[in-house]
Amino acid sequence: MAKKTKGESKSKFTYHITRNTQYNMNQNFLSHLLLASTQTKGRFHTLDPRIKLCAAVMMVVAIVLTPHDRFLEYALFALMLVSLLFISRLPISAVLKRSLLIIPFVLVVAIFLPFFKSGAILWEKHFLIHLKITQEGIASFVNILIKSYLSITTLILLALTTPFHQILKGLSMLRVPRLIIVILAFMYRYIFLLLEEASRMLKARESRNFGLSFWASTVNLANLIGVLFIRTYERGERVYAAMLSRGFDGTVVTLEDFKLAKSELFIGLGFAAVVILVKFLGEIYG
Amino acid sequence: MDNVNSEIRNPKSEIEKFAICNSQFGIHKYAVEIANLWYAYPDGNKALSGLSLRITHGEKVALIGRNGAGKSTLLMHLNGVLRGNGKIVIDGLELTDKTVKEVRKKVGLVFQEPNEQLFCPTVFDDVAFGPLNLRFPKDEVRERVEMALKLVGLEGYEERASFHLSIGEKKRVAIATVLSYSPEILAFDEPSSNLDPKHRRMLINWLKSVDKTLIVATHDLDLALEVCERCVVLNNGQTVTDGRSEEILRDEDLLEKNDLELPLCLTACFEFSQKLVDNLS
Numbered sequence A: 001m002a003k004k005t006k007g008e009s010k011s012k013f014t015y016h017i018t019r020n021t022q023y024n025m026n027q028n029f030l031s032h033l034l035l036a037s038t039q040t041k042g043r044f045h046t047l048d049p050r051i052k053l054c055a056a057v058m059m060v061v062a063i064v065l066t067p068h069d070r071f072l073e074y075a076l077f078a079l080m081l082v083s084l085l086f087i088s089r090l091p092i093s094a095v096l097k098r099s100l101l102i103i104p105f106v107l108v109v110a111i112f113l114p115f116f117k118s119g120a121i122l123w124e125k126h127f128l129i130h131l132k133i134t135q136e137g138i139a140s141f142v143n144i145l146i147k148s149y150l151s152i153t154t155l156i157l158l159a160l161t162t163p164f165h166q167i168l169k170g171l172s173m174l175r176v177p178r179l180i181i182v183i184l185a186f187m188y189r190y191i192f193l194l195l196e197e198a199s200r201m202l203k204a205r206e207s208r209n210f211g212l213s214f215w216a217s218t219v220n221l222a223n224l225i226g227v228l229f230i231r232t233y234e235r236g237e238r239v240y241a242a243m244l245s246r247g248f249d250g251t252v253v254t255l256e257d258f259k260l261a262k263s264e265l266f267i268g269l270g271f272a273a274v275v276i277l278v279k280f281l282g283e284i285y286g
Numbered sequence B: 001m002d003n004v005n006s007e008i009r010n011p012k013s014e015i016e017k018f019a020i021c022n023s024q025f026g027i028h029k030y031a032v033e034i035a036n037l038w039y040a041y042p043d044g045n046k047a048l049s050g051l052s053l054r055i056t057h058g059e060k061v062a063l064i065g066r067n068g069a070g071k072s073t074l075l076m077h078l079n080g081v082l083r084g085n086g087k088i089v090i091d092g093l094e095l096t097d098k099t100v101k102e103v104r105k106k107v108g109l110v111f112q113e114p115n116e117q118l119f120c121p122t123v124f125d126d127v128a129f130g131p132l133n134l135r136f137p138k139d140e141v142r143e144r145v146e147m148a149l150k151l152v153g154l155e156g157y158e159e160r161a162s163f164h165l166s167i168g169e170k171k172r173v174a175i176a177t178v179l180s181y182s183p184e185i186l187a188f189d190e191p192s193s194n195l196d197p198k199h200r201r202m203l204i205n206w207l208k209s210v211d212k213t214l215i216v217a218t219h220d221l222d223l224a225l226e227v228c229e230r231c232v233v234l235n236n237g238q239t240v241t242d243g244r245s246e247e248i249l250r251d252e253d254l255l256e257k258n259d260l261e262l263p264l265c266l267t268a269c270f271e272f273s274q275k276l277v278d279n280l281s
Helices: A006-038 A049-064 A071-088 A092-099 A102-110 A135-161 A164-173 A178-207 A214-245 A262-285 B002-008 B014-024 B071-078 B100-106 B123-133 B138-151 B167-179 B197-209 B221-227 B252-257 B264-280
Strands: A121-127 A129-134 B030-040 B046-056 B060-064 B085-090 B107-110 B185-189 B213-217 B230-235 B238-244
Touching: A049 A071, A049 A135, A049 A164, A049 A262, A071 A135, A071 A262, A092 A135, A102 A135, A121 A135, A129 A135, A135 A164, A164 A178, A178 A214, A214 B107, B030 B071, B030 B213, B046 B071, B046 B085, B046 B213, B046 B230, B046 B238, B060 B071, B060 B221, B071 B085, B071 B107, B071 B185, B071 B213, B100 B107, B107 B167, B123 B138, B123 B167, B138 B167, B167 B197, B197 B221, B213 B221, B221 B264
Parallel strands: B060 B213, B060 B230, B107 B185, B185 B213
Antiparallel strands: A121 A129, B030 B046, B030 B085, B230 B238
């Protein structure tokens, strides 16, 4: 094993990359999506999805509308989320792991804020261009980070306590346009198949891969993505044929059979009261 | 083409006599009547070239033929998903733009790939899709879903997500999605593919017990022999032979000419009888 040709080591490298990404993609993504529908324990699972949806939206709006200097309010919202997490009896590590997903996205969006926002200059340097970091910039960066983290945690709590089809039903009963719900439903239905198909294609490629160079295997991957797109497109056509053959005429008809219990309504109102209280406290002491 | 076809066919089978009798009372003679049907796919591939076929009520017909013979394309024409040139009459109703919705009520088409048939988040939604589109009242929809799932032996699966099911369960749910709006004609595309022997057996028994017009496109010739009394051999988008299953599926030359072979049960049977003859002589 001491002597290795260049091509061999490279192909090993790409092999590891593809295999690991493939593995991660399937494991993380599927488990993330599946957890909600497989988990039946926990306190919020039986709650009406409309209540949960409204509460989550209210919470997110309240968090987003918080002025950037009111850290007390942020702390109270975080406290609320933590208590909800404990009441819901979800596995805490699962929630925390998922909540970290948002960080890279926030960084991409907000990383330039400290450099471009005008305000009191903390650090600056002239080298080809004028670089500076401002206090206001850092404040708004931290602000965005906190807001998005709290919001995503709220939504994760919602997603992990509500099976996806119930969320869809809740949305449709809250008069969200049918088209959006149908798109979401199809996305959720076929994302598994798409992943399965992709991983099958990757496996088929690996099983016939006898030392492709890095470049060749990248080109190959691009082809594979193209083929996947065409397959998905054609599958769409066939699904549409299946819909047509069962009398689909462009309008989506569903059965809506949730009944809102009074106690559930009180839970929702109670939640709203707590959110308003937090806002109020922030206004006075913030 | 029509004349040729009726000549090839066993002209006065019991069922046809019954059908003629029915037609005198205003019941339409044929469940499916296809005359001179042509269809080419957008890529220029000619799938059907002048196909004619008549199927009477209550008949169980197997469509057999090599890959690409036009079996699936023909099935897709039965409820107007594909529209070729030619005349298609379903239960006395000619398929046109106006009647296509009526026709779809009459023909239940079960696709080969259950993942394409099952597109809703839960099993319930999928099975209820047909009845809801036909605007049945809500209580009836629930009853029908329950009935359909019971028929395929999947009671209590309503809230399951269809992508978590095994392939056998998916196939059965796919059948339930069609049964829920009780069409008069059932059309299956490869119903036994990907099924394990036990579920294949259950499917065959179920198909045998169904009292509807049944059209099965399949490579599973044992299933064709067991379920269907009539067999239509397709090749290059045309009917080659049309007749009783026992006769067609025993005709080794004909089958081989169409890239088919004797059903396994018959092969074994012939081998056994050959051995018997050898031993006796």
